[in-house]
Amino acid sequence: MTARVLIVDDAITLTGFLKDLIEQDGYLVDTADTAGTARAALSAHPPDIVLLDAELPDGTGYALCQSMRGDPLSREIPVVMMSACSRAVDIEKGQALGADAHLAKPFTASELMSVVARLLTETPGLAGRANA
Amino acid sequence: MPDGWAERWNLRLRFFLFFALILLGTSASIAGAMIYLAAAAPQVPVNALVLGGGVALFASAGLTLWVWLKFDDHVAQPLMKLGAELRASVHAGTPREIPQDTGRYLGLLAPAVREAAVALLEARADVEEMVAVATAEADRQKGQLEAVLRDLQQGVVICTLDHKVLLYNRFAHHLLDQGRSGPLGLERRLTGLVAGQPLRHSLERLTRRFSSGRYRSHKDGLAAQFIGTTACGHESLRGRMSLILGEEEREAIGYVVTFDKVTDELAAGIWRDRLLQDVTRDMRQRVATLSLSGEVLLRKAPMDDAARERLRETVDVETRALGERLDRLDQVAGDLLAGAWPMTEVYSSTLMDCIAARRSEGRELSAVVMGDPLWLSCDSATVVDLVDRMMNRISVWAQVRDFRLSTSRREGTAYLDLLWAGEPVPEPVLEGWLDEPLEEALGAMTGRDVLSRHKTDMWSDILGGGQARLRLPLAVAVEHQDRPMKSTAPLAPRPEFYDFDLFARPTPSTIGETLLRNLSYVVFDTETTGLEPSRGDDLVSVAGVRIVNDRVLRGEIFDGLVNPGRPIPPASSRIHGITDDMVAEADPVEQVLPRFYAFIGDSVLVAHNAAFDMTFLSKYQERTGLRFEQPVLDTVLLAGHIFGASESLTLDALAERFGIVIPVEDRHTALGDALATAEVLRKLIALLTPLGVVTLSDAIEVSNRQVALRRRQRRY
Numbered sequence: 001m002t003a004r005v006l007i008v009d010d011a012i013t014l015t016g017f018l019k020d021l022i023e024q025d026g027y028l029v030d031t032a033d034t035a036g037t038a039r040a041a042l043s044a045h046p047p048d049i050v051l052l053d054a055e056l057p058d059g060t061g062y063a064l065c066q067s068m069r070g071d072p073l074s075r076e077i078p079v080v081m082m083s084a085c086s087r088a089v090d091i092e093k094g095q096a097l098g099a100d101a102h103l104a105k106p107f108t109a110s111e112l113m114s115v116v117a118r119l120l121t122e123t124p125g126l127a128g129r130a131n132a
Numbered sequence: 133m134p135d136g137w138a139e140r141w142n143l144r145l146r147f148f149l150f151f152a153l154i155l156l157g158t159s160a161s162i163a164g165a166m167i168y169l170a171a172a173a174p175q176v177p178v179n180a181l182v183l184g185g186g187v188a189l190f191a192s193a194g195l196t197l198w199v200w201l202k203f204d205d206h207v208a209q210p211l212m213k214l215g216a217e218l219r220a221s222v223h224a225g226t227p228r229e230i231p232q233d234t235g236r237y238l239g240l241l242a243p244a245v246r247e248a249a250v251a252l253l254e255a256r257a258d259v260e261e262m263v264a265v266a267t268a269e270a271d272r273q274k275g276q277l278e279a280v281l282r283d284l285q286q287g288v289v290i291c292t293l294d295h296k297v298l299l300y301n302r303f304a305h306h307l308l309d310q311g312r313s314g315p316l317g318l319e320r321r322l323t324g325l326v327a328g329q330p331l332r333h334s335l336e337r338l339t340r341r342f343s344s345g346r347y348r349s350h351k352d353g354l355a356a357q358f359i360g361t362t363a364c365g366h367e368s369l370r371g372r373m374s375l376i377l378g379e380e381e382r383e384a385i386g387y388v389v390t391f392d393k394v395t396d397e398l399a400a401g402i403w404r405d406r407l408l409q410d411v412t413r414d415m416r417q418r419v420a421t422l423s424l425s426g427e428v429l430l431r432k433a434p435m436d437d438a439a440r441e442r443l444r445e446t447v448d449v450e451t452r453a454l455g456e457r458l459d460r461l462d463q464v465a466g467d468l469l470a471g472a473w474p475m476t477e478v479y480s481s482t483l484m485d486c487i488a489a490r491r492s493e494g495r496e497l498s499a500v501v502m503g504d505p506l507w508l509s510c511d512s513a514t515v516v517d518l519v520d521r522m523m524n525r526i527s528v529w530a531q532v533r534d535f536r537l538s539t540s541r542r543e544g545t546a547y548l549d550l551l552w553a554g555e556p557v558p559e560p561v562l563e564g565w566l567d568e569p570l571e572e573a574l575g576a577m578t579g580r581d582v583l584s585r586h587k588t589d590m591w592s593d594i595l596g597g598g599q600a601r602l603r604l605p606l607a608v609a610v611e612h613q614d615r616p617m618k619s620t621a622p623l624a625p626r627p628e629f630y631d632f633d634l635f636a637r638p639t640p641s642t643i644g645e646t647l648l649r650n651l652s653y654v655v656f657d658t659e660t661t662g663l664e665p666s667r668g669d670d671l672v673s674v675a676g677v678r679i680v681n682d683r684v685l686r687g688e689i690f691d692g693l694v695n696p697g698r699p700i701p702p703a704s705s706r707i708h709g710i711t712d713d714m715v716a717e718a719d720p721v722e723q724v725l726p727r728f729y730a731f732i733g734d735s736v737l738v739a740h741n742a743a744f745d746m747t748f749l750s751k752y753q754e755r756t757g758l759r760f761e762q763p764v765l766d767t768v769l770l771a772g773h774i775f776g777a778s779e780s781l782t783l784d785a786l787a788e789r790f791g792i793v794i795p796v797e798d799r800h801t802a803l804g805d806a807l808a809t810a811e812v813l814r815k816l817i818a819l820l821t822p823l824g825v826v827t828l829s830d831a832i833e834v835s836n837r838q839v840a841l842r843r844r845q846r847r848y
Contacts (some may be wrong), residue, residue, distance in 0.1 A: 014417065021431075096591050
């Protein structure tokens, strides 16, 4: 079964390239550009992994991540926090609020794909879905 | 009736009554004798008895009256006159001429009274002259201080602990004269003219630092930096508060604040920071997009795999390099803001105590302080405001009253945690709180601004066991033990940091003719492995303190441990308390003595029993190449000249004689003894002056006489 990835970022161009790359690696990709649409996508098509930008127009990625961890339906979904900040405190905040990994922009395609593959492999029940 | 008349009549009346009593007694005795004779010798005619008795009575009355008149004339009245003249002289302020015949029957009393009057008036004149000199000196220093303060391009305000202004300079007046709050003036409260919270917080920090004694090892001593604003919020101020201690240095009595206007500087710093932050974030986003677009292109472009891999490698390397550059740019932005916004070293327990005591909204909250204390680097006033605000909000949101405040550390990051029983604060709620202005802080500064200044963030998470946490990462201050220390001695409670007399002091043609009170001294003491340098004993400690212009400069001390390169005998350690462990890391004498030599400069060396200490200093002449050829004075010899060689002249005896207290823990330490000797020297100089020993040459001459005297005594 193909793994489903949800990309949550308001940078449309970047999201497009991400989607293109990830799909090329054989994943199903949904996108959302706000926390609100992301919540709707989480309910409509629960993803296997979420790539979440820290800054969203209607809130922060940290807030969405924290709310996912409080929701039984999304509690176990791995979250990769993408951020234009690389400070240790940003990484630590993401981890404290439930993120499984942190990617500081700019990152390379290979870094992204290796993180996605690792998390899908490490997450119980998703081990067979990593395509990379 | 005037007092003078009453006194005069009273004294003379008393004398008169005394003579009247004698007359009465004599009359009674004569009458008794007549009655006895009439009874015992009836053959004697009564007329003869009456006649005899009458003559006797008349004669004794006449004699008594005559003696009384003479006594009144020669004793009572002169006494009254002398007293009146003495009083008149004293009150008139000039010795009055007392007629020579006044009191001529009173022996030496009259001349003694005259001398007493003259002596009293001379003493009064001396005192008045000294007061006049001291007042003129105080006025001169006051004038110099006023001139310095007037021209200082920095605001200076001295306040009591309740923020009432005692002194301010023109710059402070100009800066704080913002109209709405009224002008800066004496007795007005400074907290009405500048934002009160940073002032109150700084004062609280310093008071806690003083009462805990930590100020002795704190690099800022009893001073703290803060950022504040004028009350109207128009101007930003960067200030430094220093605590002022009372005479006994047991309590704080006020503070002095110096401040600069940094409105433009801060605004520029914040603007630069935001600009850099925006630029780096934007660049990160764009570089990420470019990098990923490159990868997409590579995957779709028709090329062989080797070429694709080469290009991919190039894109990856350049992306990482750009990312690292942007990281450095972020760091530069942080440093720029930190430069404009002073981060001070704060002891975490002080910070948490301040938070626990803050109670800004009057809520009945309990905050227990936990964790191992550590040194933080932050702007403590705004951090206290921020955490206090969060505590108040959480208390309402989570319906809790009991909190715990804790600090912990991981590598270079310290964590200030606020803990409570309940759920963590959702991120959107916390974001809302952080966007609120902190009323009492600087202008409209929000919690988010405080976090931004500290280059940090804040979040709430769950701890388990029903506990929630609000975590604030802060920077750990540079470790105190890693900081190079100039001296192992505690900082002086009140360093002498100025001496206006130095401006007015003439430069002597020769040091020998310099007045003792005008000389610069280094009073020093040494501790050693034993008492015999010629048999291998060595220095283990040398300490000195400067005296300049008759003031012991407790802020200018030298205190160095010396590694003697040999074991210290336990008997010696018991005396000075210095053990092998203590000197294991100390520098050898070849490194310590040159520093001490530089500390001495061209000052006069002084020690108690100086010959002993000088022998040790001279012992290392070949090894160090240093010749201690400065003039030397010995407090033992100077005291011997004043009190006599037969008196006890030990340091303890002299200290006791002069009321100088040497703390038990400081006795027999080089620095403690040097400080005590310095105080003794000041007292000795004051006593030498009336004896005609006023210059260095005089002091050396009397010291040489004492040496000769002692040699002779030893010979006999």
